Amino acid sequence: MAKSSKQRAKGRVTGSAGRFGPRYGRFLRKRVNEIEKITNAKHLCPKCDTEAVSRKGTGIWECKKCGFKYAGGAYVPQTPNLKVALRTIERSLIKE
Template identity: 55%
Template sequence: MSKFGARYGRKLRKRVEDIESRMKQKHKCPQCGRNAVKRTSTSIWECSKCGTTFAGGAYLPETPSGKLVKRTIKRMGEGS
């Protein structure tokens, strides 16, 4: 049994399980490139190898809109 028991419905419990499993994985550090980034608190992420601390998304270090902005900035830099 999960932490929610039989409450809230299967679809919502599955969605929370998917988000939490991705959140608890180690993620790639933007500074050193190693898979050593863990969440320390809401939107705060820290690399255990190089010690870099940065703000990201609440559940993942990089949000879809953050990826879009980064890609747009990179594209603008290439154009000039």
């Protein structure tokens, strides 16, 4: 008996990683899918606070509204290390 069109295979990964088919394993395809969702999404511009930042290349991000171009992470515009550094700088300015 064949599966109906409403049922899906357990753990099936679609989206951008669907181009790999059954290769590379379910977990790696799932990871690629999550990373590409974040990478291709629109992000907030640190200069004009508009949701218009997109990835131009590895670690290069540009705002389509104000044209502000800056370096960030390879897949995300702000890395976790940058957030820690900004918090540390903010704390040191408050103490002074």
